[in-house]
Amino acid sequence: MKKIFALSALAVLLASGTALADTSGKKIAFSNNYAGNSWRQSMLKSYDAVAKKAVADKVVAAADVFTTADKEVPTQAAQVQNLILQGYDAIVINSASPDALNGAIKQACDAGIVVVSFDGIVTEPCAYRVVVDYEKMGKEEVEQMAKFQPKGGNLLEIRGLAGTSIDDAIHKGITEAVAAHPEFKIVGSVTGDWDQTTAQKAVATILPSLPPIVGIVDQGGDGYGAAQAFAAAGKPRPTIIMGNRQDELQWWKEQKEKDGYQTWSGSIAPGVSTLAFWVAQLVLDGHKDIPHDLIVPYLSFTQDNFEAALPDIPKGGVASHEYTQADALAAIKDNMK
Amino acid sequence: MAALLPAGAPSRSGRETARRTRLLRALLPALSLAIVLGAIAWLNPRAISYFGFSLMLNLAIPIALATISQMFVIAGNELDLSIGTFVGFVGCVTATWLHDAPLLGAAVLLGSIAVYALLGALIHLRNLPSIVVTLGMSFVWQGLAILILPKPGGKAPDWLLAVTGFKPPFVPFPIVAALVIAAIVHFGLMRTSYGAVLRGSGGNPAAIARAGWSLLRTKMVLFGLAGLFGVLSGMTLIGITTSADANIGNGYTLLAIAGVILGGGEFMGGRVSPVGAVIGALTLALAASPLLTFMRIPPDWQVAANGAILIVVLAARVLISRREA
Structure with missing residues (x-):
C-alpha cells in the first residue's frame, strides 16, 4: 500500500517535472578515489556539467568534487570524515573498497548525511547503491549475437579484471545466456583487463589453437584489440560485441561502410555519476522511500544509432549519458515496481 | 654560525645560539602542527571541537x-620499506583470523613480530642493505595479505571496535591515544638505560660494541619493536x-x-624523537587530508x-636543520 502511494507520488512529480526546491540550501559533496583513466575522467566531466548546472539553477547550494591523491582506502576514509566535518548534507561516493570504508560511511549516516555510492559501491546498509545490471548486459550480448549469427557456432569470451565483482557478473550473464542458446559454444576464454592492448595480446596468443570463431563476447574496452588480433592473424573477422569506446565504434563504422558489418555495443555510462547526484538530491528533497539498491540500465548502441553518437565521444573516451532529474526519477520508478 | 667559532672553545654566545637552534628544532614539529591546526580552524571553525x-x-x-x-x-640507521604492506597484512589477519579464531590470529601476529626481529638479525649478520631486504619483504606481506583476504571484507573483532570507539570525557580519544603512545615510547627510548644503548647502536655502533653490548641483539630488539608497533598500527586501523x-x-x-x-629525526646517527614522530604523523595526517578538503581546491589540482x-x-623542517649545521 505504502509502495503504491509512493509510486503515485513519484508519478505526480514526474508528470509535473519540477523539484520541490527545498534543497536549495543543501550541499552535496562527491568523494572520488581515482581520476587516472578515461572512464573516470569522463565520469568527472559528466558530474561537473550536471552539478554546476544544478548549482546555477539553485537546485542545490553547492556540489563540490573531491579526489584523493591515491587509490588508498584510509585516505578516502579520512576524506569522508572531513566531508562530515565540512557540513555537507549528502556525499556521493565512488569508493576504493566495498567494505573497508563502512566505518566512515556509518559515521556519515550517524551524522545525518545521505550517502549515495555508485560504480565502486559500499556495502554499509545505510548508504544508497546505484548499480548497473551487468548480468543482464552479459545476457544481452549473447542474445544480440544470436541475431547476427542465427546459425550459431563457436564463441570466444574476453573477460575483465580478475577478482572484481563486475567481471564476475558479466561472465555469469554470458554463461547463463549461452546455456539457453545451445547453438553457441564458448571454445576459449582470455583475460583482457578492459584494455585494448592486453586484449589484443591475449587474443593473439590463443587464436592459433582455436577452431573457427563466429563471434566474440566481451566486457568493453577490449573489442578493438580483439579485432586487431584477428586482422593480424589473417583470420576471418567474427562478430565482435563492442563496449562503447571511441576506438571500437570508429572501427565498427569503418567496417560498416566497407561491407555492412553488423554488431552491438553496450557498457556502463560514466555519467551514472550524475544519476547518483540526483538520487542524493531527491533523498534530501524528502523522498525517503527510494530503495537503497537501485539497478540502472547500461548504455547500448545498435547498428542504426551508433554513428550518431560517435562524433560526441572524445578520442580515447567512452560514450556517456548525463541524467536529468526527470531521468533519475524515471530510473528510480523502474526500481520500485 | 657555529663553524666560524674556534673549535673546542665555544663562546658563550655560540653556545647560546646552539642551544636556541636545538630548542627551535625540538619545537618545530609542534610549531608545524600548530600552523596546520590554525589553518584548519580558520577554514572550518566547526572542525575545532570534540x-x-x-x-x-x-x-x-x-x-x-x-x-x-x-x-x-x-x-x-636502517629503513623499512615494508611497513605499509605489513600494516595491510596485519589488517587482513585482524579482520579474519583474529575475529574467527582469536588464538590463531594472536599467534600469527606474534609470529610476524618474531619475523621482524629475525629480519633485523639477518640484516645485521649478513650485513645486507635494509632497503633491499624490506623492499623484498613488502611483496611478501602484500602477497600474504591477498592470500588471506582475496577480496575486501572481513570484520574487526568486537573488543577492538570497543577500544577504538571509546569516547573519553572532555578529551577526544585520538588525542589521549597520541599522548599515551608518545609518553610510553619517550620513556622507554629516551629515559631508560637500554633505550640509550638502542639509540647508541645507531649513533656510534663501534662504541656500543666496545662497551660490551651485542649489536645483534640491539638490531633484533629495534626491528622487533618496529614489528610490534606495526601490528598495533594495523589493528587500530581495522x-x-x-x-x-x-x-x-x-x-x-x-x-x-x-x-x-x-x-625531528635523522636518517643516520640514531637521532630520533618519539614525541616529535607522533606530532609529525598527526601533522602529516592533518595537512594531507582535512586541510586539503577544507581548502576547496579544484579537483584537477x-x-x-x-x-x-x-x-x-618538510621544507620548513629542512631549513631549520640547515641553520643548525
Whole structure:
C-alpha cells in the first residue's frame, strides 16, 4: 500500500517535472578515489556539467568534487570524515573498497548525511547503491549475437579484471545466456583487463589453437584489440560485441561502410555519476522511500544509432549519458515496481 | 654560525645560539602542527571541537603507530620499506583470523613480530642493505595479505571496535591515544638505560660494541619493536575502518618515513624523537587530508596540492636543520 502511494507520488512529480526546491540550501559533496583513466575522467566531466548546472539553477547550494591523491582506502576514509566535518548534507561516493570504508560511511549516516555510492559501491546498509545490471548486459550480448549469427557456432569470451565483482557478473550473464542458446559454444576464454592492448595480446596468443570463431563476447574496452588480433592473424573477422569506446565504434563504422558489418555495443555510462547526484538530491528533497539498491540500465548502441553518437565521444573516451532529474526519477520508478 | 667559532672553545654566545637552534628544532614539529591546526580552524571553525578532533585525528593514530615503528628502524640507521604492506597484512589477519579464531590470529601476529626481529638479525649478520631486504619483504606481506583476504571484507573483532570507539570525557580519544603512545615510547627510548644503548647502536655502533653490548641483539630488539608497533598500527586501523582490504596500508610506508623526519629525526646517527614522530604523523595526517578538503581546491589540482603541502611542511623542517649545521 505504502509502495503504491509512493509510486503515485513519484508519478505526480514526474508528470509535473519540477523539484520541490527545498534543497536549495543543501550541499552535496562527491568523494572520488581515482581520476587516472578515461572512464573516470569522463565520469568527472559528466558530474561537473550536471552539478554546476544544478548549482546555477539553485537546485542545490553547492556540489563540490573531491579526489584523493591515491587509490588508498584510509585516505578516502579520512576524506569522508572531513566531508562530515565540512557540513555537507549528502556525499556521493565512488569508493576504493566495498567494505573497508563502512566505518566512515556509518559515521556519515550517524551524522545525518545521505550517502549515495555508485560504480565502486559500499556495502554499509545505510548508504544508497546505484548499480548497473551487468548480468543482464552479459545476457544481452549473447542474445544480440544470436541475431547476427542465427546459425550459431563457436564463441570466444574476453573477460575483465580478475577478482572484481563486475567481471564476475558479466561472465555469469554470458554463461547463463549461452546455456539457453545451445547453438553457441564458448571454445576459449582470455583475460583482457578492459584494455585494448592486453586484449589484443591475449587474443593473439590463443587464436592459433582455436577452431573457427563466429563471434566474440566481451566486457568493453577490449573489442578493438580483439579485432586487431584477428586482422593480424589473417583470420576471418567474427562478430565482435563492442563496449562503447571511441576506438571500437570508429572501427565498427569503418567496417560498416566497407561491407555492412553488423554488431552491438553496450557498457556502463560514466555519467551514472550524475544519476547518483540526483538520487542524493531527491533523498534530501524528502523522498525517503527510494530503495537503497537501485539497478540502472547500461548504455547500448545498435547498428542504426551508433554513428550518431560517435562524433560526441572524445578520442580515447567512452560514450556517456548525463541524467536529468526527470531521468533519475524515471530510473528510480523502474526500481520500485 | 657555529663553524666560524674556534673549535673546542665555544663562546658563550655560540653556545647560546646552539642551544636556541636545538630548542627551535625540538619545537618545530609542534610549531608545524600548530600552523596546520590554525589553518584548519580558520577554514572550518566547526572542525575545532570534540567531534571534529575525533573525526579528523582518528585515522592519524594508525599513522602515528606506523611512524613510531619506522622510527625504531631509523634509530638503528636502517629503513623499512615494508611497513605499509605489513600494516595491510596485519589488517587482513585482524579482520579474519583474529575475529574467527582469536588464538590463531594472536599467534600469527606474534609470529610476524618474531619475523621482524629475525629480519633485523639477518640484516645485521649478513650485513645486507635494509632497503633491499624490506623492499623484498613488502611483496611478501602484500602477497600474504591477498592470500588471506582475496577480496575486501572481513570484520574487526568486537573488543577492538570497543577500544577504538571509546569516547573519553572532555578529551577526544585520538588525542589521549597520541599522548599515551608518545609518553610510553619517550620513556622507554629516551629515559631508560637500554633505550640509550638502542639509540647508541645507531649513533656510534663501534662504541656500543666496545662497551660490551651485542649489536645483534640491539638490531633484533629495534626491528622487533618496529614489528610490534606495526601490528598495533594495523589493528587500530581495522578497529577504525571496521573491515579490511589487502591494499589498505600501502600508503603508510612513505607517510611513516616523512613523519619521522618531520618530527625531528635523522636518517643516520640514531637521532630520533618519539614525541616529535607522533606530532609529525598527526601533522602529516592533518595537512594531507582535512586541510586539503577544507581548502576547496579544484579537483584537477587536488592531487598536486596534496604533494605541495607535504613539501612545504618538510621544507620548513629542512631549513631549520640547515641553520643548525
